[in-house]
Amino acid sequence: MDINVMNGMLQPKSVAVVGASATKGKIGHTVMLNLQESKYKGGVYPINPKSEEILGLKCYKSVLDIEEPIDAAIITVPAKFVSGIVDECGQKGIKGLLVITSGFSEVGDEALEQEIVEKAHNYGMRVLGPNIVGVCSNSDNFNGSFAPFLPFDGTASLVSQSGALLIGIDAQTYTRGIGFDKLISIGNMSDVNFADMIEWLDQDKNTSCISLYVEGLKDGKRVIENGRKATKPIIALKSGVSAHGAAAAASHTGSLAGTSKIYKSAFDQAGIIQASDLDNLFDRTLVLSLQPPMKGDNVLIITNGGGVGVLATDSAEKFGVPLKFAPENLQEDLKKYMPSFGSAKNPVDLTGMAGADWYHDTVKIGFEHDWVDGLVILYCETAMTDPLAIAKSIKKAIDETGIKDKPIIVSYVGGERSDKAMRWLVENGIPAYGGPDVALNAMGALKEYAHVRELSKEVPQTYSDTDREKALDVISKARKEGRDALTEIESKQVFSAYGLDVTHAKIATSEEEAISFAEEIGFPIVMKIVSPDILHKSDAGGVRVDVNSVEDVKKFYNEILANAKAYKADAEILGVVIQEMAPWGTEVILGSVNDPTFGPTVMFGLGGIFVEVLKDVTFRVAPFSKLQAAQMMEEIQAAPILSGVRGEAPRDKEKLGDTICRYANMVSDLKDEISESDANPVLVYEKGNGLKVADARIILTKK
Ligand code: ACO
Numbered sequence: 262m263d264i265n266v267m268n269g270m271l272q273p274k275s276v277a278v279v280g281a282s283a284t285k286g287k288i289g290h291t292v293m294l295n296l297q298e299s300k301y302k303g304g305v306y307p308i309n310p311k312s313e314e315i316l317g318l319k320c321y322k323s324v325l326d327i328e329e330p331i332d333a334a335i336i337t338v339p340a341k342f343v344s345g346i347v348d349e350c351g352q353k354g355i356k357g358l359l360v361i362t363s364g365f366s367e368v369g370d371e372a373l374e375q376e377i378v379e380k381a382h383n384y385g386m387r388v389l390g391p392n393i394v395g396v397c398s399n400s401d402n403f404n405g406s407f408a409p410f411l412p413f414d415g416t417a418s419l420v421s422q423s424g425a426l427l428i429g430i431d432a433q434t435y436t437r438g439i440g441f442d443k444l445i446s447i448g449n450m451s452d453v454n455f456a457d458m459i460e461w462l463d464q465d466k467n468t469s470c471i472s473l474y475v476e477g478l479k480d481g482k483r484v485i486e487n488g489r490k491a492t493k494p495i496i497a498l499k500s501g502v503s504a505h506g507a508a509a510a511a512s513h514t515g516s517l518a519g520t521s522k523i524y525k526s527a528f529d530q531a532g533i534i535q536a537s538d539l540d541n542l543f544d545r546t547l548v549l550s551l552q553p554p555m556k557g558d559n560v561l562i563i564t565n566g567g568g569v570g571v572l573a574t575d576s577a578e579k580f581g582v583p584l585k586f587a588p589e590n591l592q593e594d595l596k597k598y599m600p601s602f603g604s605a606k607n608p609v610d611l612t613g614m615a616g617a618d619w620y621h622d623t624v625k626i627g628f629e630h631d632w633v634d635g636l637v638i639l640y641c642e643t644a645m646t647d648p649l650a651i652a653k654s655i656k657k658a659i660d661e662t663g664i665k666d667k668p669i670i671v672s673y674v675g676g677e678r679s680d681k682a683m684r685w686l687v688e689n690g691i692p693a694y695g696g697p698d699v700a701l702n703a704m705g706a707l708k709e710y711a712h713v714r715e716l717s718k719e720v721p722q723t724y725s726d727t728d729r730e731k732a733l734d735v736i737s738k739a740r741k742e743g744r745d746a747l748t749e750i751e752s753k754q755v756f757s758a759y760g761l762d763v764t765h766a767k768i769a770t771s772e773e774e775a776i777s778f779a780e781e782i783g784f785p786i787v788m789k790i791v792s793p794d795i796l797h798k799s800d801a802g803g804v805r806v807d808v809n810s811v812e813d814v815k816k817f818y819n820e821i822l823a824n825a826k827a828y829k830a831d832a833e834i835l836g837v838v839i840q841e842m843a844p845w846g847t848e849v850i851l852g853s854v855n856d857p858t859f860g861p862t863v864m865f866g867l868g869g870i871f872v873e874v875l876k877d878v879t880f881r882v883a884p885f886s887k888l889q890a891a892q893m894m895e896e897i898q899a900a901p902i903l904s905g906v907r908g909e910a911p912r913d914k915e916k917l918g919d920t921i922c923r924y925a926n927m928v929s930d931l932k933d934e935i936s937e938s939d940a941n942p943v944l945v946y947e948k949g950n951g952l953k954v955a956d957a958r959i960i961l962t963k964k
Contacts (some may be wrong), residue, residue: 262457262460262461263385263387264461264464265356266356266357266385266386266387267357267387267453267457267461269332269333269349269354269355269356269357270332270333270357270358270359270386270387270389270453271333271357271389271396271398271443271445271461272398272401272403272587273303273331273332273333273356273357273403273405274303274304274332275303275304275305275306275329275331275332275333276296276301276303276304276305276306276331276332276333276334276335276405277306277307277308277321277324277327277331277333277334277335277350277353277355278292278293278296278305278306278307278308278334278335278337278788279308279334279335279336279337279338279346279350279531280308280309280322280336280337280338280342280362281293281307281308281309281310281312281315281320281337282312282315283309283312283314283315283316283339284436285332287337288337288361288407289309289337289338290315290316292337292361292395292405292406292407292409293305293307293315293316294316295317295404295405295406295407295408295410296403296404296405297316298410299397299402299403299404299410299411300402301401301402301403301404301405302402303332303403304329304331304464305318305331306318306319306321306324306327306331307319307320307321308320308321308322308323308324308334309322309422309884310322310323323349324346324349324353324355325348325349325352325353325547327353328748330354331353331355332355332357333355333356333357333358333359333405333565333725334346334355334357334358334359335359335361335395335405336358336359336360336361336362336391336598337361337362338362338795339362339364340364340365340370340391340739341365342371342372343377343391344373344376344377344380345359346811347377347379347380347381347384347386350381350384350386351380351381351383351384351385351386352384353617355384355387356385356386356387357386357387357389358377358381358386358387358389358390359390359393359395359396359405360377360388360389360390360391360392360393360448361391361392361393361394361395361406361433362390362391362392363389363391363392364391364392364685365377365391365392365449366449366451367392367449374391374451375389375451376413376836377451378452380555381452381457382452387452387453388451388452388453389445389446389447389448389452389453390446390447390448390449390451391448391449391451392448392449393424393446393447393448394406394407394408394424394427394428394446395407395408395446396444396445396446397411397412397431397443397444397445398411398442398443398467399411399412399414399415399441399442399443399467400442400443400467402769406444406446408428408431408444409428409431410425410431412430412431412434412435412440412441413434413435413437413438413440413441414440414441414442415434415440415441415442415550416440416441416442416467416468416469416470416550416551417439417440417441417442417468417469417470417471417472417546417547417550418441418442418443418445418462418467418468418470418471418472419441419443419444419445419472419473419546420445420447420455420458420462420471420472420473420474421444421445421446421447421473421474422447422448422450422474422475422477423474423476424446424448424477426474426539427444427446428473429932430444430474430539430543431444433543433957437543438545438683438684438687439546439547439687440550441472441624442465442467442468443462443465443467443468444829445458445747446817450479450692454478454479454480454484455475455478455479455480455484456478456480456483456484456486456487458471458473459471459484459487459488459491459495460487460490460491462493463487463490463491463492463682467491468493468790469494469550469551470493470494470495470496470546470549470550471491471495471496472495472496472497472542472546473495473496473497473498473533474497474498474542475497475498475499475500476499476500476501477501477788477858478524478858479858481527481856481858481859481860481882482860483858483884484527484531484533485527485530485531485882486531486861487531488528488530488531488532488533488717489531489532489534489717489718492709494534494549494550494554495531495532495533496533496534496535496536496542496545496546496549496706497528497533497534497535497536498535498536498537498541498542499521499524499528499535506877510837520527522863522878522879522880523856523858523859523880523882525880526862526879526880526881526882527858527859527882528942529713529716529717530714530716530717530885530889531717531880532710532713532714532716532717532718533713534549534706534709534710534713541702543706544694544699544703545702545706546701547687547692547703548668548670548692548704548706548707548708549706549707549710551687551690551691551692552668552670552692552707553665553666553667553668553696553707554668554707554708554710554711554714555582555635555667555668555704555707555708555710555711556633556634556666556667556711557634557635558582558585558634558638558692558708559585559632559633559634559635560577560582560584560606560633560634560635560637560701560704561587561591561607561609561627561630561632561633561635561636561637562574562577562584562607562609562636562637562638562639563608563609563611563620563623563624563627563636563638563639564608564609564610564611564638564639564640564641564786565610565611565612565613565614565615565620565639565640565641565643566610566639566640566641566674567610567611567648568641568749568943569639569641569672569674569697570608570610570639570697571608572696572697572698573608573637573639573697573698573700573701574608575698576697576698576700576701576702577701577704577705579698579701579705580701580702580704580705580706581705581708581709582635582701582704582705582708583606584607584608585826586607587605587606587607587609587630587632588605588630588632589681591605591626591627591630591632591633592605592606592629593605594626594630594759595609595623595626595627596706598611598619598622598623598626599611599612599613599615599619599621599623600612608639609623609627611623613641613643613646613771614647615846616645616646616650616651617646617647617650617651617653617654618654618692620638620640620651620654620655620658621654621655621658623888623925624638624655624658624659624669625658625659625661625662626916628658628659628662628664628667628669629662629664633667634667635667635669635670635704635707635708636667636669636670637669637670637671637672637697637700637701637704637787638655638669638670638671638672639671639672639673639674639697639700640672640673640674640675640678640679641673641674641675642673642674642675642676642678643815643883646792647678648673648675648678648679648681648682648729649678649681649682649685651682651687651816652671652682652683652691652693653685654687655669655671655686655691656686656689656691656949659691665832668704668707669691669762669932670692670693670694670703670704671683671686671691671692671693671694671700671784672692672693672694672695672696672697672699672700673695673697674696674697679695680695680900682783683695688905697948708955712756716886716888716889716892718955719885719886719888719889720886721884721885721886721925721926722884722886722887722890722922722925722926723808723884723926724759724760724922724923724926726760727758727760727923727926727927727930728758728759729758729930731754731758732754732755732758732759732927732931732934733931733934735747735751735754735755735758736751736755736931736934736959738751739751739961739962743960744793744961745957745960745961745963746793746796746958746959746960746961747958747960747961748768748793748835749789749791749838749956749957749958750766750767750768750791750792750838751768751959752957752958752959753766753954753957755927755931755957755959756924756927756940756954756957757929758927759923759924759926760923761920761923761924761927761940761954762951762952762953762954763953763954763957764787764840764841764842764843764953764954764955765782765840765841766782766838766839766840766841766948767781767782767838767839767840768791768835768836768837768838768839769818769836769837770835770836771840772814772815772818772819775788775814775815775818775839776811776814776815778839779808779811779814779839780811780862782839782840782841783841784808784809784810785806785807785808785842786808786814786839786840786841786842787804787806787807787808787838787840787841787842788804788805788808788817788818788820788821788837788838788839788840789803789804789805789806789821789837789838789840790804790821790824790825790834790837790838791834791835791836791837791838791928792825792829792832792833792834792835793833793835794829794831794832794833795828795829795832796958797826800828801824801825801828801829802820802821802824802825802827802828803821803824803825803828804821805817805820805821806842807842807877808842814839818837821837823838843944843953843955845944846912846944846945846946846952846953847867847902847903847912847944847945847946848868848942848943848945849865849866849868849903849917849942849943849945850864850865850866850867850868850870850872850878850939850940850941850942850943851863851864851920851921851924851939851940851941851943851954852864852937852938852939852940852941853883853924853925853928853935853937853938854936854937855928855932855935855936855937855962856882859882860880860882860883860932861882861883861925861928861929861932861935862880862881862883862928863881863882863883863885863921863924864878864879864880865878865879865880865881865890865894865897865921866878866879866897866899867897867899867902867903868889868941868942868943875898875899877897877899878897879892879893879897879932881923881925883925883926883928883929884922884925884926884929885921885922885925886922887922889919890917890918890919890921890922890925891914891918893921894914894917894918894921903917903945909950910947910948911947912945912946912947912948913945913946913947913948913949913950913951913952914948915948916945916951916952917943917945917952920943920952920954926941933962934960934961935959935960935962935964936960936961936962936963937959937960938957938958938959938960939956939957939958940954940956940957941956941958942955942956943955
């Protein structure tokens with residue numbers, strides 16, 4: 262990213278408004294007005310061939326007529342004129358184009374959009390949009406948009422894929438009292454996308470938290486990379502989470518991969534936390550822009566009401582920060598500042614009599630105690646107490662501790678006086694919310710942020726014992742034969758080249774071969790039909806397990822071939838697999854899809870009913886660290902089964918974690934070759950005894 266060019270586009274020292282208009286109500290007029298009303302200090306140059314002057318400023322026929330240098334052009338002319346204007350802007354040496362104009366890829370005209378981006382790049386320019394509202398920046402006094410005004414001032418910055426939503430949010434920043442420095446409309450993302458914006462806002466000294474409204478990402482891999490590198494909290498509200506492409510998917514994994522699960526994993530891997538809805542985006546943005554992450558597990562709640570205390574306790578559990586009793590010494594200290602009928606356990610209930618002094622003293626003691634990693638203060642408005650005085654006492658207590666690396670959040674339940682006090686708290690850097698559940702959700706966000714940040718710093722696991730050439734040989738042989746699905750044996754050869762423990766197997770093409778392979782592998786064995794035309798082998802009567810003798814091998818060899826013919830007369834039969842019969846183990850499934858946004862993505866879950874009925878699976882974008890693999894094993898609902906339930910010994914999770922990482926490594930390394938794959942089932946044995954991939958499937962990318 263050329264920072265100089267990006268700065269020129271997003272923090273211009275001078276702008277041309279191409280399509281500026283003297284006619285009230287036109288976008289080209291509103292943008293001019295907004296630049297003036299926001300008290301923009303840079304040069305403003307209206308461009309319109311028909312006007313001499315607009316809003317008191319000299320008007321030019323073309324940007325080429327301006328003598329002074331121009332950083333950015335805001336384009337508000339109809340789509341058919343934009344391409345010509347891009348040339349003129351390029352010749353003028355403009356750095357970036359804010360293309361407000363609609364009528365490009367969003368209505369199917371990809372070619373015109375592509376044309377303006379290519380032209381812009383040839384001149385070294387970047388393009389924001391097209392189809393945007395523009396850019397608002399409080400710290401630059403820059404309203405280069407047709408949004409009504411600059412947002413309520415603050416330190417978060419929002420990037421929105423929806424222009425209309427950005428305008429709505431702009432107005433809501435005032436009613437909610439939640440401040441933003443920048444609002445950036447990203448539109449069609451023909452050039453500048455979320456990955457660029459994360460990188461740019463992370464270095465922007467006026468932004469403390471990056472807030473995103475996302476419909477779909479372009480360049481998902483780079484969003485993950487830039488998210489991981491970012492030093493500031495990033496929060497995303499993702500809309501449009503319905504499943505996509507599932508029907509077309511040929512493999513098991515493909516049909517289980519839904520957009521929302523993959524996005525969630527990708528955001529986690531990027532260190533980006535998610536918001537559940539628009540309210541939540543605001544609430545979480547507020548806390549992330551004002552408070553540090555919550556690094557430990559212990560939340561202390563101080564309240565003047567039992568009811569809100571119980572509500573907060575329930576919410577704490579729901580949002581991943583469950584309460585524990587405060588340590589004895591902390592309880593003893595707290596008891597000095599409350600009546601005997603109060604409670605110091607956690608929530609600390611100061612009772613309805615609590616005034617500013619009690620709040621001050623308990624907040625100070627609580628915040629200073631080493632055990633406390635995050636503090637939530639609840640207050641219900643009473644007749645005897647002054648909400649603002651309590652707010653001030655809370656702030657005073659926090660300031661007196663001098664602690665800056667743990668978070669504090671406040672919730673007031675009350676009327677106008679409480680609203681006023683909450684505004685005061687926010688203005689003074691303490692997030693305050695109207696409900697205890699919202700406050701605990703906010704604390705949950707700070708905990709989640711600390712957690713995903715830590716995880717995202719993990720380096721993906723690499724392996725030196727893999728054999729890429731061997732895998733590519735197997736794949737190229739299948740391609741030469743015109744196949745885009747590998748057989749089970751071939752798939753296992755590829756898996757094995759990446760260090761996965763597969764069951765030993767060979768293809769027999771005659772009865773004699775079947776007997777000799779069975780004797781070589783050792784009884785009992787499994788026999789399976791091999792045919793690119795029969796994907797569901799059991800349905801075709803093409804599988805025999807627990808085959809124990811030479812006689813049975815002979816018998817089943819012929820029976821399997823006959824069944825396959827009966828099932829699909831024209832099926833191409835490549836032989837019968839003679840396979841080591843792996844002993845019973847806990848069945849898990851591993852799979853991969855080549856996600857259009859994020860690339861190779863690995864799925865993990867327990868097999869059988871868990872995957873078929875409950876869809877109890879989890880995803881990660883490949884490759885990833887062993888810690889991520891461990892998280893995958895923990896986050897499925899059936900996780901306790903792997904740890905050993907009802908007297909069963911725990912499974913070999915260490916080997917399984919390594920296998921998941923190796924699988925991720927394989928699909929990432931062979932991303933141009935493997936479209937989808939499954940290892941299903943993988944039989945996992947008791948701790949120390951490893952696992953076996955019993956069946957394997959690879960579908961190749963179309964070439
Ligand atoms: N150079 C300079 N000025 C020019 C040129 C040129 N080559 N060609 C035309 N102009 C002038 C016009 O003469 C006009 O000025 P005037 O009022 O003095 O006559 C001005 O540019 C604008 O041109 P119009 O033809 O009047 O176009 P209009 O203002 O009606 O619409 C617009 C232009 C706003 C860009 C429109 O095409 C459009 O795309 N609207 C949608 C924009 C939008 O909503 N974007 C965000 C989407 S997100 C959301 O939904 C909120």
